[in-house]
Amino acid sequence: MSFDHALRLTEVLLALALAQQSLEHLRAFRRERILFGARIVLCGLVVAGVASPWSLVALAGLSLLILQRFRGPYNGGSDRLGLLALWCVMLARVLPVDQWRELAFGYLGVQLMLSYFISGWVKIVNPDWRKGVALRQVFAFSAYPVAENLRGWSGRPGLLLAMSWAVMLFELVFPLTMISQASLMVGLAIAATFHLANACLFGLNRFFWTWLAAYPAILWLQQRLF
């Protein structure tokens, strides 16, 4: 995948993900409708390839107003990766030197890889995760399960222990999938399935679309490095 192709694919997927989030805000309050209505228009320009790179610059500027409106990201980690991806693709479009542009886009790929590896590391050093207790607590009392009947999963310690180890090992091993394009594709397919499960069980739909949008960056980075 060429740099230009990967960058274009990332910005289109990201614009679609941001537009989907923005549509959800149109049912909210007046000031939010103005901010997110403007974001939908800018996302449309990015998808259509119109006014590049200024539509991306405007989206990055608007992201600061949205951050200020909510005093931080609206939805934690998913919005953080969305912001990171947006600023990386914007810089990859506007920086004047090819190496700098590659560095900005490559940084997104590196952070995507770290998002799995560090998440796995911080879990495996915690005894509660290694014993399956942490995941039991997530299902038992956290705010995330989308339905009450899912809390019943907390009474299945064997299943949750297996799920905990599957998640931790996958996240820790993920950087090794960058050895080849084929292994990375397999790794990303597993990761996407993991995000889909999180979207279904915990309602984290923004993670699914935002992480998928950044996949071309890591696919390009793999080819660039190996």
Next chain:
Amino acid sequence: MPNPFSLLLPALVPSWNFFDVISASPRVEYALAETRDAALDAWTEFRPRPQRLSPVAMLGRLFWNPRWNESLYLVSCAERLVEEPTAHGEDEIFRRVAADLAARSDAPPWLSFRLLFIDPTGEREVLYQAAPRLRADIDVR
């Protein structure tokens, strides 16, 4: 008002420590009263989750999930409010609770909310309670 670049920085240099420690989890509860000074003893959970959700509904939420994402935002507001109380955090929760109650014109005029935290042992503790506000004074547009 915080500097937007200081809010952006954690996104540009992320920590990626998702679910590293499972800490106490907040629930927003609200109560209505006829007067500002009335005793608040009938607390109702704000937007309780459904008993069940079909697989089709779960997949549908991949594309349209505004209420749930707003509820997750309120979890963030609740955690921030307990760490560092701000008018912004309180306003955000009041607005959303009042907006949901806006259609109930017959409901009592005074509204309050509290933040109930449930810890890993199942212990429940109220860590924040907002002073009552008149629903009519809360901007829900």
